[in-house]
Amino acid sequence: MASVMVLLSLIACNPKRDPNKPLLVPSSSGNPYEVLVVADDSVWGTAGGKALKKVLNTPVPMLPQDEPSFHVTRIQNDDYDRIFKLFRNIIFIKIDDDYRGGKILFDRNVNSYPQVIITIHAEDTDEAAAYINANKSSIIGFLYNEEITRQCDYLNYNHNYAISDTVRKHLGCDIFVPSDLLKVKTGKDFVWISNDGLSTVQNIVVYTYPYATEKVFDKHGYVALRDTFLGRNIPGYNPGSKMQTNKECVEVNNYTKNGQFIQEGRGLWEMSGDAMGGPFVSLSRIDTLNNRVIVAEAFVYAPSKMKRSIIRRLEASLYTLKMPADLEKEQQEEEKEQD
Numbered sequence: 001m002a003s004v005m006v007l008l009s010l011i012a013c014n015p016k017r018d019p020n021k022p023l024l025v026p027s028s029s030g031n032p033y034e035v036l037v038v039a040d041d042s043v044w045g046t047a048g049g050k051a052l053k054k055v056l057n058t059p060v061p062m063l064p065q066d067e068p069s070f071h072v073t074r075i076q077n078d079d080y081d082r083i084f085k086l087f088r089n090i091i092f093i094k095i096d097d098d099y100r101g102g103k104i105l106f107d108r109n110v111n112s113y114p115q116v117i118i119t120i121h122a123e124d125t126d127e128a129a130a131y132i133n134a135n136k137s138s139i140i141g142f143l144y145n146e147e148i149t150r151q152c153d154y155l156n157y158n159h160n161y162a163i164s165d166t167v168r169k170h171l172g173c174d175i176f177v178p179s180d181l182l183k184v185k186t187g188k189d190f191v192w193i194s195n196d197g198l199s200t201v202q203n204i205v206v207y208t209y210p211y212a213t214e215k216v217f218d219k220h221g222y223v224a225l226r227d228t229f230l231g232r233n234i235p236g237y238n239p240g241s242k243m244q245t246n247k248e249c250v251e252v253n254n255y256t257k258n259g260q261f262i263q264e265g266r267g268l269w270e271m272s273g274d275a276m277g278g279p280f281v282s283l284s285r286i287d288t289l290n291n292r293v294i295v296a297e298a299f300v301y302a303p304s305k306m307k308r309s310i311i312r313r314l315e316a317s318l319y320t321l322k323m324p325a326d327l328e329k330e331q332q333e334e335e336k337e338q339d
Contacts, residue, residue, distance in 0.1 A: 028088035028112035048128030102131025151316035176320040241273035
């Protein structure tokens with residue numbers, strides 16, 4: 001699919017150290033979206049433990065097959081030694097008569113970096129189950145946001161700088177993509193970036209269109225524009241085949257963050273006249289300086305493979321998108337520092 005792309009000339013570089021990491025704190029262990037639960041059998045086998053296990057195994061939305069939100073490892077309290085203390089995501093279930101009504105505490109970077117430790121307190125296991133079920137979305141959302149933020153922080157210091165320059169040149173915005181995405185194809189108001197993998201093809205596209213009406217942000221308008229731009233620029237192997245949205249598996253969510261409008265799209269894509277398909281996620285934002293919409297999207301083709309961690313790794317890149325107003329502000333700040 002990405003064979004028509006042109007290989008960029010890149011200079012290899014070693015990963016840069018995150019300046020926020022304390023010098024004397026070890027790096028955390030475990031893979032993204034892995035969670036270590038510390039709970040004895042007397043808790044894990046009861047309503048509270050079963051509720052937490054079910055919550056952590058909630059299927060990720062808009063994937064072609066069911067995949068749990070997190071990979072869970074459970075150990076006894078006595079096994080929680082210095083090795084396990086380095087784990088990136090840790091959850092404790094504490095049953096104590098002093099806690100009535102349930103309580104949850106969050107601690108960061110206690111034994112390693114980056115790390116989050118969640119402690120769920122309850123008077124008994126039934127109360128723990130009720131509290132966990134009532135806070136299901138908060139628990140999943142918190143861990144998901146932690147992992148996305150970690151990947152964004154990593155990309156700030158370790159991304160493909162050549163592609164960043166290409167996106168700036170062609171679209172006037174910027175985005176940080178993983179350094180293993182080496183290939184790029186440009187079109188009219190469109191940039192396609194890929195690793196061009198053999199078994200797992202990871203892709204990020206950035207494109208723009210004029211902002212004429214708010215109707216582009218309803219579900220119908222979103223799908224129509226997506227099919228237009230990606231159908232025109234992402235061809236399939238077979239003659240005449242092109243990318244399109246699976247209209248039965250797509251959802252959009254409009255919200256405002258830091259005073260800026262954002263549209264989030266998720267769903268499944270497919271290739272007309274071909275058997276290819278997979279998940280996608282996109283963010284659309286308004287470029288107020290140029291009265292246009294900028295869309296950044298990640299999509300994956302990985303047949304017979306689990307796709308949760310792959311698509312989420314790419315999704316983090318979408319949150320690094322810098323709009324023209326952001327770049328203009330950065331330039332003004334740099335000029336002030338030089339004066």
